[in-house]
Amino acid sequence: MASSPTGIDGILADLRARGERITTARRVVLQVLLDHPDGHLTIDELADQVSEQAPDVHLSTIYRTAEFLEQAGVLVSVRLGASPAVYHFASNAHHHARCENCGAVIELPGNAFDALGRRLLRDHGFRAHPNHVVIPGLCRDCDNS
């Protein structure tokens, strides 16, 4: 696994070294995400935050930038059903469960799917990529009411 530069300068240098261009949108999107280290930001939330620092960045550019950063391996997107996708750093690897009742997102350890993944590989030859999945269900509080 390649080392993941953590500071914004490290990430930018890494992208530049790969021949990618550094633009305002990319810089500010990364900055916003670094300012919300625990956040799972939707495109809209991202756009709101970005517009505080760079009001001229268009929503469609946020989409394109998030997609670019995901392709580049910097970000990970997570989606379930019709709910909007959320993004976080790929280096902060974990899985997600979401309460159907209150909407709370619970972070599951990155190895939560390991056993299932092994079983799918062994029994079905299927190599699971559970990174983008949200498991629906009821959180502790909502389950007890």
Add this chain to the structure above:
Amino acid sequence: MASSPTGIDGILADLRARGERITTARRVVLQVLLDHPDGHLTIDELADQVSEQAPDVHLSTIYRTAEFLEQAGVLVSVRLGASPAVYHFASNAHHHARCENCGAVIELPGNAFDALGRRLLRDHGFRAHPNHVVIPGLCRDCDNS
């Protein structure tokens, strides 16, 4: 768990007994699904099939009918990301993995998530409902190329 009547008459009788109305759309949707016992039909596929028997049934009615049958516990919908939802009978309980490369849907046994579910409950108090989840990944063929 209530007994699941299998024939169309049984299902209809069951719905009627619960005070629900039996309409052409509901009858034909059920018939189509019974005619595709292994299928995971999207709303559009459902609409195509239904229109052969009942051309006047509107697409929005298919949506409403599918939702109704899901609420009634007869059908289950499965969705991932932006892909259209697919429906099958609730009595045919299983989980789904989908190849990101070729789109093949692999049916996983209904207990595939049991271990993960137990772990989520024990460690996080989270009661998983993995019924509507599709695990992305690569199927055997696409993984070997």
Add this chain to the structure above:
DNA sequence: CTTGATGCAAATGGTTTGCATGTTT
């Protein structure tokens, strides 16, 4: 007859795209 289901058209919401223009390298 009363309640609920349907047809239709129009709206919605998240996301994508075509194209001319602006920026990075």
Add this chain to the structure above:
DNA sequence: AAACATGCAAACCATTTGCATCAAG
């Protein structure tokens, strides 16, 4: 200057909704 990213508006696609009408009970 060449390659690429962006702004903008318009398109897209699955799905939902308001409302007048129709059918099931």
